[in-house]
Amino acid sequence: MTATEPSSTARPPAPSPAPSPQSAMRLRELVFGAACAAAVRAAASLGIADALGEEPATAEDLAAAVRAEPRPLRRLLRALASHGVFTETDDGRYAHTDMSRQLREDAPNSLRYIALWCTEPWTWQAWPRLDEAVRSGRNIFPDLYGKEFFDYLHDDAGDSARVFDKAMTHSSRQSADDLAAFLDLDGVSSVADIGGGQGHVLAGLLEKYPALHGTLLDLPQVIAHADPRLRAGGTLADRTELVAGDCRSAIPVRADLYIIKNILEWDDDSTRRTLRNVVAAARPGARVVVVENLVDDTPSMRFTTAMDLLLLLNVGGAKHSRESLLGLMTDAGLRVKDVRPVNPYLHAFDSTVPVRQ
Ligand SMILES: C[S@@+](CC[C@H](N)C(=O)[O-])C[C@H]1O[C@@H](n2cnc3c(N)ncnc32)[C@H](O)[C@@H]1O
CATH class of the missing domain: 3.40.50.150 (Vaccinia Virus protein VP39)
Known part of the structure:
Protein backbone atom coordinates (compact mmCIF):
# COMPACT_ATOMS: atom_id res chain seq x y z
CA MET A 1 0.00 0.00 0.00
CA THR A 2 1.38 3.44 -0.82
CA ALA A 3 1.12 6.42 1.49
CA THR A 4 -1.70 7.90 -0.57
CA GLU A 5 -3.89 4.77 -0.67
CA PRO A 6 -6.61 4.54 1.95
CA SER A 7 -6.10 1.80 4.52
CA SER A 8 -7.96 -1.47 3.96
CA THR A 9 -9.79 -0.86 7.24
CA ALA A 10 -11.45 2.28 5.80
CA ARG A 11 -15.22 2.12 6.13
CA PRO A 12 -17.32 2.00 2.93
CA PRO A 13 -18.69 5.40 2.00
CA ALA A 14 -22.04 6.22 3.54
CA PRO A 15 -24.83 6.83 1.00
CA SER A 16 -25.10 10.57 0.59
CA PRO A 17 -26.78 13.06 -1.71
CA ALA A 18 -24.81 14.22 -4.77
CA PRO A 19 -22.37 17.00 -3.77
CA SER A 20 -23.38 20.51 -4.66
CA PRO A 21 -21.41 22.13 -7.52
CA GLN A 22 -20.26 24.77 -5.02
CA SER A 23 -18.75 22.22 -2.65
CA ALA A 24 -16.97 20.46 -5.51
CA MET A 25 -15.61 23.78 -6.76
CA ARG A 26 -14.50 24.80 -3.27
CA LEU A 27 -12.69 21.50 -2.75
CA ARG A 28 -10.94 21.85 -6.11
CA GLU A 29 -9.82 25.31 -5.06
CA LEU A 30 -8.63 24.03 -1.69
CA VAL A 31 -6.38 21.39 -3.19
CA PHE A 32 -4.77 24.14 -5.24
CA GLY A 33 -4.00 26.14 -2.11
CA ALA A 34 -0.30 25.76 -2.93
CA ALA A 35 -0.82 27.65 -6.20
CA CYS A 36 -2.43 30.48 -4.30
CA ALA A 37 0.42 30.62 -1.74
CA ALA A 38 2.99 30.43 -4.55
CA ALA A 39 1.32 33.29 -6.42
CA VAL A 40 1.41 35.55 -3.35
CA ARG A 41 5.03 34.55 -2.73
CA ALA A 42 5.94 35.34 -6.35
CA ALA A 43 4.27 38.75 -6.10
CA ALA A 44 6.18 39.50 -2.89
CA SER A 45 9.52 38.23 -4.27
CA LEU A 46 9.15 40.13 -7.53
CA GLY A 47 8.11 43.28 -5.71
CA ILE A 48 5.00 43.80 -7.85
CA ALA A 49 3.09 45.64 -5.12
CA ASP A 50 6.05 48.01 -4.63
CA ALA A 51 6.27 48.66 -8.37
CA LEU A 52 2.57 49.54 -8.68
CA GLY A 53 1.68 53.07 -7.60
CA GLU A 54 -1.75 54.55 -7.00
CA GLU A 55 -2.46 54.74 -10.76
CA PRO A 56 -3.42 51.46 -12.49
CA ALA A 57 -0.64 50.02 -14.69
CA THR A 58 -0.49 47.61 -17.60
CA ALA A 59 1.09 44.19 -17.26
CA GLU A 60 3.73 45.39 -19.74
CA ASP A 61 4.69 48.37 -17.56
CA LEU A 62 4.77 46.24 -14.44
CA ALA A 63 6.81 43.56 -16.21
CA ALA A 64 9.38 46.16 -17.21
CA ALA A 65 9.50 47.49 -13.64
CA VAL A 66 10.05 44.10 -12.00
CA ARG A 67 12.13 42.66 -14.85
CA ALA A 68 9.71 39.88 -15.82
CA GLU A 69 8.02 38.62 -19.01
CA PRO A 70 4.71 40.46 -19.64
CA ARG A 71 2.61 37.42 -20.63
CA PRO A 72 3.35 35.21 -17.61
CA LEU A 73 3.15 38.28 -15.37
CA ARG A 74 -0.36 38.94 -16.68
CA ARG A 75 -1.26 35.32 -15.85
CA LEU A 76 0.13 35.73 -12.35
CA LEU A 77 -1.83 38.97 -11.85
CA ARG A 78 -5.01 37.33 -13.14
CA ALA A 79 -4.62 34.48 -10.64
CA LEU A 80 -3.95 36.91 -7.80
CA ALA A 81 -6.86 39.16 -8.80
CA SER A 82 -9.18 36.14 -8.59
CA HIS A 83 -8.38 36.18 -4.85
CA GLY A 84 -8.69 39.95 -4.48
CA VAL A 85 -4.93 40.58 -4.45
CA PHE A 86 -4.77 43.37 -7.09
CA THR A 87 -7.76 44.02 -9.35
CA GLU A 88 -8.12 44.27 -13.12
CA THR A 89 -9.69 47.48 -14.42
CA ASP A 90 -12.15 47.57 -17.33
CA ASP A 91 -9.39 48.63 -19.71
CA GLY A 92 -7.17 45.65 -18.74
CA ARG A 93 -4.79 47.41 -16.37
CA TYR A 94 -4.04 46.41 -12.80
CA ALA A 95 -4.68 48.38 -9.64
CA HIS A 96 -4.10 47.92 -5.93
CA THR A 97 -6.61 46.47 -3.52
CA ASP A 98 -6.47 46.54 0.28
CA MET A 99 -4.74 43.18 0.22
CA SER A 100 -2.17 43.92 -2.47
CA ARG A 101 -1.15 47.16 -0.71
CA GLN A 102 -0.13 45.13 2.33
CA LEU A 103 2.46 43.34 0.20
CA ARG A 104 4.33 46.64 -0.20
CA GLU A 105 7.45 46.86 1.92
CA ASP A 106 6.60 50.43 2.93
CA ALA A 107 2.97 49.72 3.90
CA PRO A 108 2.26 50.79 7.50
CA ASN A 109 1.18 47.25 8.43
CA SER A 110 3.16 45.46 5.76
CA LEU A 111 2.68 41.70 5.49
CA ARG A 112 5.40 41.28 2.85
CA TYR A 113 7.81 39.40 5.11
CA ILE A 114 5.04 37.36 6.72
CA ALA A 115 3.98 36.32 3.20
CA LEU A 116 7.56 35.29 2.40
CA TRP A 117 8.09 33.60 5.77
CA CYS A 118 4.96 31.44 5.49
CA THR A 119 6.05 30.27 2.03
CA GLU A 120 9.83 29.84 2.53
CA PRO A 121 11.45 27.00 0.53
CA TRP A 122 11.59 24.63 3.53
CA THR A 123 7.80 24.87 3.96
CA TRP A 124 7.35 23.27 0.54
CA GLN A 125 9.44 20.31 1.68
CA ALA A 126 7.56 20.03 4.97
C1 LIG B 1 8.02 33.76 17.04
S1 LIG B 1 9.46 34.58 17.58
C2 LIG B 1 8.82 35.74 18.75
C3 LIG B 1 9.73 36.92 18.97
C4 LIG B 1 9.18 37.98 19.94
N1 LIG B 1 8.94 37.46 21.26
C5 LIG B 1 7.90 38.58 19.39
O1 LIG B 1 6.82 38.27 19.89
O2 LIG B 1 7.97 39.31 18.43
C6 LIG B 1 10.22 33.33 18.59
C7 LIG B 1 11.54 33.79 19.20
O3 LIG B 1 12.03 32.78 20.07
C8 LIG B 1 13.42 32.71 19.91
N2 LIG B 1 13.89 31.40 20.39
C9 LIG B 1 13.70 30.19 19.83
N3 LIG B 1 14.28 29.24 20.56
C10 LIG B 1 14.85 29.87 21.62
C11 LIG B 1 15.60 29.41 22.74
N4 LIG B 1 15.85 28.11 22.89
N5 LIG B 1 16.04 30.32 23.63
C12 LIG B 1 15.77 31.64 23.47
N6 LIG B 1 15.05 32.13 22.43
C13 LIG B 1 14.60 31.25 21.51
C14 LIG B 1 13.60 32.89 18.42
O4 LIG B 1 14.94 33.22 18.09
C15 LIG B 1 12.62 34.02 18.16
O5 LIG B 1 13.20 35.28 18.33
Whole structure:
Protein backbone atom coordinates (compact mmCIF):
# COMPACT_ATOMS: atom_id res chain seq x y z
CA MET A 1 0.00 0.00 0.00
CA THR A 2 1.38 3.44 -0.82
CA ALA A 3 1.12 6.42 1.49
CA THR A 4 -1.70 7.90 -0.57
CA GLU A 5 -3.89 4.77 -0.67
CA PRO A 6 -6.61 4.54 1.95
CA SER A 7 -6.10 1.80 4.52
CA SER A 8 -7.96 -1.47 3.96
CA THR A 9 -9.79 -0.86 7.24
CA ALA A 10 -11.45 2.28 5.80
CA ARG A 11 -15.22 2.12 6.13
CA PRO A 12 -17.32 2.00 2.93
CA PRO A 13 -18.69 5.40 2.00
CA ALA A 14 -22.04 6.22 3.54
CA PRO A 15 -24.83 6.83 1.00
CA SER A 16 -25.10 10.57 0.59
CA PRO A 17 -26.78 13.06 -1.71
CA ALA A 18 -24.81 14.22 -4.77
CA PRO A 19 -22.37 17.00 -3.77
CA SER A 20 -23.38 20.51 -4.66
CA PRO A 21 -21.41 22.13 -7.52
CA GLN A 22 -20.26 24.77 -5.02
CA SER A 23 -18.75 22.22 -2.65
CA ALA A 24 -16.97 20.46 -5.51
CA MET A 25 -15.61 23.78 -6.76
CA ARG A 26 -14.50 24.80 -3.27
CA LEU A 27 -12.69 21.50 -2.75
CA ARG A 28 -10.94 21.85 -6.11
CA GLU A 29 -9.82 25.31 -5.06
CA LEU A 30 -8.63 24.03 -1.69
CA VAL A 31 -6.38 21.39 -3.19
CA PHE A 32 -4.77 24.14 -5.24
CA GLY A 33 -4.00 26.14 -2.11
CA ALA A 34 -0.30 25.76 -2.93
CA ALA A 35 -0.82 27.65 -6.20
CA CYS A 36 -2.43 30.48 -4.30
CA ALA A 37 0.42 30.62 -1.74
CA ALA A 38 2.99 30.43 -4.55
CA ALA A 39 1.32 33.29 -6.42
CA VAL A 40 1.41 35.55 -3.35
CA ARG A 41 5.03 34.55 -2.73
CA ALA A 42 5.94 35.34 -6.35
CA ALA A 43 4.27 38.75 -6.10
CA ALA A 44 6.18 39.50 -2.89
CA SER A 45 9.52 38.23 -4.27
CA LEU A 46 9.15 40.13 -7.53
CA GLY A 47 8.11 43.28 -5.71
CA ILE A 48 5.00 43.80 -7.85
CA ALA A 49 3.09 45.64 -5.12
CA ASP A 50 6.05 48.01 -4.63
CA ALA A 51 6.27 48.66 -8.37
CA LEU A 52 2.57 49.54 -8.68
CA GLY A 53 1.68 53.07 -7.60
CA GLU A 54 -1.75 54.55 -7.00
CA GLU A 55 -2.46 54.74 -10.76
CA PRO A 56 -3.42 51.46 -12.49
CA ALA A 57 -0.64 50.02 -14.69
CA THR A 58 -0.49 47.61 -17.60
CA ALA A 59 1.09 44.19 -17.26
CA GLU A 60 3.73 45.39 -19.74
CA ASP A 61 4.69 48.37 -17.56
CA LEU A 62 4.77 46.24 -14.44
CA ALA A 63 6.81 43.56 -16.21
CA ALA A 64 9.38 46.16 -17.21
CA ALA A 65 9.50 47.49 -13.64
CA VAL A 66 10.05 44.10 -12.00
CA ARG A 67 12.13 42.66 -14.85
CA ALA A 68 9.71 39.88 -15.82
CA GLU A 69 8.02 38.62 -19.01
CA PRO A 70 4.71 40.46 -19.64
CA ARG A 71 2.61 37.42 -20.63
CA PRO A 72 3.35 35.21 -17.61
CA LEU A 73 3.15 38.28 -15.37
CA ARG A 74 -0.36 38.94 -16.68
CA ARG A 75 -1.26 35.32 -15.85
CA LEU A 76 0.13 35.73 -12.35
CA LEU A 77 -1.83 38.97 -11.85
CA ARG A 78 -5.01 37.33 -13.14
CA ALA A 79 -4.62 34.48 -10.64
CA LEU A 80 -3.95 36.91 -7.80
CA ALA A 81 -6.86 39.16 -8.80
CA SER A 82 -9.18 36.14 -8.59
CA HIS A 83 -8.38 36.18 -4.85
CA GLY A 84 -8.69 39.95 -4.48
CA VAL A 85 -4.93 40.58 -4.45
CA PHE A 86 -4.77 43.37 -7.09
CA THR A 87 -7.76 44.02 -9.35
CA GLU A 88 -8.12 44.27 -13.12
CA THR A 89 -9.69 47.48 -14.42
CA ASP A 90 -12.15 47.57 -17.33
CA ASP A 91 -9.39 48.63 -19.71
CA GLY A 92 -7.17 45.65 -18.74
CA ARG A 93 -4.79 47.41 -16.37
CA TYR A 94 -4.04 46.41 -12.80
CA ALA A 95 -4.68 48.38 -9.64
CA HIS A 96 -4.10 47.92 -5.93
CA THR A 97 -6.61 46.47 -3.52
CA ASP A 98 -6.47 46.54 0.28
CA MET A 99 -4.74 43.18 0.22
CA SER A 100 -2.17 43.92 -2.47
CA ARG A 101 -1.15 47.16 -0.71
CA GLN A 102 -0.13 45.13 2.33
CA LEU A 103 2.46 43.34 0.20
CA ARG A 104 4.33 46.64 -0.20
CA GLU A 105 7.45 46.86 1.92
CA ASP A 106 6.60 50.43 2.93
CA ALA A 107 2.97 49.72 3.90
CA PRO A 108 2.26 50.79 7.50
CA ASN A 109 1.18 47.25 8.43
CA SER A 110 3.16 45.46 5.76
CA LEU A 111 2.68 41.70 5.49
CA ARG A 112 5.40 41.28 2.85
CA TYR A 113 7.81 39.40 5.11
CA ILE A 114 5.04 37.36 6.72
CA ALA A 115 3.98 36.32 3.20
CA LEU A 116 7.56 35.29 2.40
CA TRP A 117 8.09 33.60 5.77
CA CYS A 118 4.96 31.44 5.49
CA THR A 119 6.05 30.27 2.03
CA GLU A 120 9.83 29.84 2.53
CA PRO A 121 11.45 27.00 0.53
CA TRP A 122 11.59 24.63 3.53
CA THR A 123 7.80 24.87 3.96
CA TRP A 124 7.35 23.27 0.54
CA GLN A 125 9.44 20.31 1.68
CA ALA A 126 7.56 20.03 4.97
CA TRP A 127 3.86 20.22 3.99
CA PRO A 128 3.76 16.90 2.05
CA ARG A 129 4.88 15.17 5.27
CA LEU A 130 1.87 16.40 7.27
CA ASP A 131 0.23 12.96 7.27
CA GLU A 132 3.43 11.52 8.84
CA ALA A 133 3.47 14.21 11.52
CA VAL A 134 -0.21 13.59 12.28
CA ARG A 135 0.48 9.84 12.56
CA SER A 136 3.51 10.18 14.79
CA GLY A 137 2.58 13.40 16.62
CA ARG A 138 6.19 14.55 16.05
CA ASN A 139 7.90 17.17 13.93
CA ILE A 140 9.33 15.94 10.63
CA PHE A 141 12.06 18.56 10.44
CA PRO A 142 14.98 16.43 11.78
CA ASP A 143 14.11 13.67 9.27
CA LEU A 144 14.11 16.16 6.42
CA TYR A 145 17.16 18.25 7.28
CA GLY A 146 19.09 16.19 9.86
CA LYS A 147 18.78 18.82 12.58
CA GLU A 148 16.29 20.82 14.59
CA PHE A 149 14.49 23.71 12.96
CA PHE A 150 16.23 26.72 14.55
CA ASP A 151 19.67 25.06 14.09
CA TYR A 152 18.88 24.56 10.41
CA LEU A 153 17.63 28.11 10.10
CA HIS A 154 20.76 29.67 11.56
CA ASP A 155 23.37 27.18 10.25
CA ASP A 156 22.11 26.46 6.74
CA ALA A 157 19.37 28.85 5.67
CA GLY A 158 20.75 32.35 6.19
CA ASP A 159 18.30 33.93 3.73
CA SER A 160 15.37 32.26 5.47
CA ALA A 161 16.69 33.36 8.88
CA ARG A 162 16.79 36.96 7.65
CA VAL A 163 13.22 36.70 6.32
CA PHE A 164 12.18 35.24 9.69
CA ASP A 165 13.85 38.11 11.58
CA LYS A 166 12.14 40.67 9.35
CA ALA A 167 8.75 38.95 9.60
CA MET A 168 9.08 38.85 13.40
CA THR A 169 10.23 42.47 13.45
CA HIS A 170 7.21 43.58 11.43
CA SER A 171 4.73 41.65 13.51
CA SER A 172 6.48 42.67 16.76
CA ARG A 173 6.32 46.33 15.74
CA GLN A 174 2.64 45.96 15.05
CA SER A 175 1.94 44.32 18.42
CA ALA A 176 4.56 46.24 20.47
CA ASP A 177 2.40 49.36 20.69
CA ASP A 178 -0.65 47.30 21.67
CA LEU A 179 1.35 45.52 24.36
CA ALA A 180 2.90 48.76 25.67
CA ALA A 181 -0.60 50.27 25.94
CA PHE A 182 -1.94 47.10 27.59
CA LEU A 183 0.74 46.55 30.25
CA ASP A 184 0.46 48.51 33.45
CA LEU A 185 4.07 48.92 34.62
CA ASP A 186 3.30 50.60 37.93
CA GLY A 187 5.96 49.51 40.42
CA VAL A 188 8.00 47.74 37.74
CA SER A 189 11.60 48.92 37.44
CA SER A 190 13.04 46.06 35.36
CA VAL A 191 11.62 43.96 32.55
CA ALA A 192 13.04 40.92 30.76
CA ASP A 193 11.82 39.83 27.33
CA ILE A 194 12.51 36.11 26.99
CA GLY A 195 12.82 35.02 23.35
CA GLY A 196 12.23 38.66 22.57
CA GLY A 197 13.62 38.50 19.04
CA GLN A 198 15.41 41.65 18.00
CA GLY A 199 13.85 43.54 20.89
CA HIS A 200 11.09 45.71 19.44
CA VAL A 201 8.70 45.08 22.30
CA LEU A 202 11.47 45.82 24.82
CA ALA A 203 12.63 48.96 23.00
CA GLY A 204 9.03 50.21 22.85
CA LEU A 205 8.64 49.76 26.61
CA LEU A 206 12.00 51.40 27.41
CA GLU A 207 11.06 54.38 25.25
CA LYS A 208 7.70 54.70 26.95
CA TYR A 209 9.10 54.40 30.51
CA PRO A 210 12.34 56.42 30.84
CA ALA A 211 13.26 54.93 34.25
CA LEU A 212 12.78 51.31 33.18
CA HIS A 213 15.69 48.87 32.72
CA GLY A 214 15.42 45.94 30.35
CA THR A 215 16.99 42.62 29.40
CA LEU A 216 16.61 40.93 26.04
CA LEU A 217 17.30 37.18 26.00
CA ASP A 218 17.34 35.26 22.74
CA LEU A 219 19.55 32.88 20.76
CA PRO A 220 23.08 34.22 20.04
CA GLN A 221 22.46 34.70 16.31
CA VAL A 222 19.38 36.80 17.05
CA ILE A 223 20.99 38.87 19.80
CA ALA A 224 23.81 39.69 17.38
CA HIS A 225 21.23 41.51 15.24
CA ALA A 226 19.30 43.17 18.07
CA ASP A 227 17.56 46.50 17.43
CA PRO A 228 20.32 49.16 17.12
CA ARG A 229 18.62 51.22 19.86
CA LEU A 230 19.48 48.46 22.32
CA ARG A 231 23.06 47.75 21.16
CA ALA A 232 26.23 49.55 22.28
CA GLY A 233 25.99 53.17 21.18
CA GLY A 234 22.19 53.00 20.82
CA THR A 235 19.82 55.41 22.53
CA LEU A 236 18.62 52.76 25.01
CA ALA A 237 21.89 50.87 25.48
CA ASP A 238 22.64 52.24 28.95
CA ARG A 239 19.36 50.75 30.26
CA THR A 240 19.63 47.46 28.36
CA GLU A 241 21.34 44.14 28.92
CA LEU A 242 21.59 41.74 26.00
CA VAL A 243 21.79 38.08 26.97
CA ALA A 244 22.55 35.41 24.36
CA GLY A 245 21.31 32.03 25.53
CA ASP A 246 18.86 29.17 25.36
CA CYS A 247 15.89 29.79 27.64
CA ARG A 248 15.22 26.06 27.80
CA SER A 249 18.60 25.59 29.54
CA ALA A 250 18.61 28.61 31.85
CA ILE A 251 17.26 32.12 32.25
CA PRO A 252 20.02 33.94 34.14
CA VAL A 253 18.01 37.15 34.53
CA ARG A 254 16.45 38.89 37.54
CA ALA A 255 13.58 41.23 36.71
CA ASP A 256 10.31 42.51 38.16
CA LEU A 257 8.45 41.53 35.01
CA TYR A 258 9.15 38.73 32.52
CA ILE A 259 7.49 38.88 29.11
CA ILE A 260 7.27 35.65 27.11
CA LYS A 261 5.59 36.49 23.82
CA ASN A 262 4.94 34.06 20.99
CA ILE A 263 7.63 31.60 21.92
CA LEU A 264 5.77 28.89 23.88
CA GLU A 265 4.66 27.39 20.59
CA TRP A 266 7.15 24.54 20.49
CA ASP A 267 6.84 21.10 22.13
CA ASP A 268 5.36 21.02 25.63
CA ASP A 269 8.62 19.80 27.17
CA SER A 270 10.42 22.96 25.95
CA THR A 271 7.57 25.09 27.30
CA ARG A 272 7.74 23.37 30.70
CA ARG A 273 11.51 23.84 30.89
CA THR A 274 11.28 27.51 29.92
CA LEU A 275 8.53 28.28 32.44
CA ARG A 276 10.36 26.40 35.22
CA ASN A 277 13.54 28.34 34.39
CA VAL A 278 11.65 31.62 34.77
CA VAL A 279 10.21 30.51 38.09
CA ALA A 280 13.69 29.42 39.26
CA ALA A 281 15.31 32.71 38.21
CA ALA A 282 12.64 35.11 39.45
CA ARG A 283 12.20 36.45 42.95
CA PRO A 284 8.93 35.51 44.67
CA GLY A 285 6.21 37.93 43.65
CA ALA A 286 7.74 38.70 40.25
CA ARG A 287 5.26 39.02 37.42
CA VAL A 288 5.32 36.75 34.34
CA VAL A 289 3.19 37.74 31.35
CA VAL A 290 2.82 35.15 28.60
CA VAL A 291 1.41 36.54 25.35
CA GLU A 292 0.05 34.16 22.70
CA ASN A 293 -2.38 33.79 19.82
CA LEU A 294 -4.97 31.29 20.98
CA VAL A 295 -6.31 28.65 18.67
CA ASP A 296 -9.69 28.67 20.42
CA ASP A 297 -10.19 32.44 20.55
CA THR A 298 -9.20 34.08 17.31
CA PRO A 299 -10.88 36.14 14.60
CA SER A 300 -8.80 34.23 12.04
CA MET A 301 -9.27 30.51 12.54
CA ARG A 302 -7.89 29.61 9.10
CA PHE A 303 -4.60 31.45 9.64
CA THR A 304 -4.15 30.26 13.22
CA THR A 305 -4.95 26.62 12.49
CA ALA A 306 -2.57 26.69 9.49
CA MET A 307 0.19 28.13 11.68
CA ASP A 308 -0.62 25.46 14.27
CA LEU A 309 0.02 22.74 11.68
CA LEU A 310 3.22 24.42 10.48
CA LEU A 311 4.45 24.45 14.09
CA LEU A 312 3.71 20.72 14.31
CA LEU A 313 5.86 20.15 11.21
CA ASN A 314 8.85 22.31 12.09
CA VAL A 315 9.24 22.30 15.87
CA GLY A 316 6.69 19.68 16.98
CA GLY A 317 4.82 22.58 18.52
CA ALA A 318 1.30 23.94 18.64
CA LYS A 319 -0.74 27.06 19.07
CA HIS A 320 -2.31 26.85 22.50
CA SER A 321 -5.87 26.91 23.65
CA ARG A 322 -6.64 28.91 26.78
CA GLU A 323 -6.85 25.65 28.77
CA SER A 324 -3.59 24.12 27.49
CA LEU A 325 -1.55 27.24 28.28
CA LEU A 326 -3.20 27.68 31.68
CA GLY A 327 -2.34 24.06 32.45
CA LEU A 328 1.33 24.43 31.53
CA MET A 329 1.74 27.69 33.45
CA THR A 330 0.06 26.27 36.54
CA ASP A 331 2.16 23.07 36.36
CA ALA A 332 5.29 25.23 36.29
CA GLY A 333 4.21 26.80 39.59
CA LEU A 334 2.89 30.13 38.29
CA ARG A 335 -0.27 31.71 39.73
CA VAL A 336 -2.30 32.98 36.79
CA LYS A 337 -4.33 36.02 37.83
CA ASP A 338 -6.15 36.75 34.61
CA VAL A 339 -6.28 36.20 30.87
CA ARG A 340 -7.18 39.25 28.80
CA PRO A 341 -7.05 40.20 25.11
CA VAL A 342 -4.20 42.56 24.16
CA ASN A 343 -5.74 43.02 20.72
CA PRO A 344 -8.10 40.81 18.67
CA TYR A 345 -5.27 38.35 17.93
CA LEU A 346 -3.25 38.20 21.14
CA HIS A 347 -4.09 37.22 24.72
CA ALA A 348 -1.99 38.00 27.79
CA PHE A 349 -1.79 35.47 30.66
CA ASP A 350 -0.80 37.58 33.66
CA SER A 351 0.79 35.55 36.45
CA THR A 352 3.06 35.79 39.48
CA VAL A 353 5.81 33.65 40.92
CA PRO A 354 4.51 32.49 44.28
CA VAL A 355 6.34 33.01 47.57
CA ARG A 356 8.30 29.81 48.29
CA GLN A 357 7.07 27.86 51.34
C1 LIG B 1 8.02 33.76 17.04
S1 LIG B 1 9.46 34.58 17.58
C2 LIG B 1 8.82 35.74 18.75
C3 LIG B 1 9.73 36.92 18.97
C4 LIG B 1 9.18 37.98 19.94
N1 LIG B 1 8.94 37.46 21.26
C5 LIG B 1 7.90 38.58 19.39
O1 LIG B 1 6.82 38.27 19.89
O2 LIG B 1 7.97 39.31 18.43
C6 LIG B 1 10.22 33.33 18.59
C7 LIG B 1 11.54 33.79 19.20
O3 LIG B 1 12.03 32.78 20.07
C8 LIG B 1 13.42 32.71 19.91
N2 LIG B 1 13.89 31.40 20.39
C9 LIG B 1 13.70 30.19 19.83
N3 LIG B 1 14.28 29.24 20.56
C10 LIG B 1 14.85 29.87 21.62
C11 LIG B 1 15.60 29.41 22.74
N4 LIG B 1 15.85 28.11 22.89
N5 LIG B 1 16.04 30.32 23.63
C12 LIG B 1 15.77 31.64 23.47
N6 LIG B 1 15.05 32.13 22.43
C13 LIG B 1 14.60 31.25 21.51
C14 LIG B 1 13.60 32.89 18.42
O4 LIG B 1 14.94 33.22 18.09
C15 LIG B 1 12.62 34.02 18.16
O5 LIG B 1 13.20 35.28 18.33
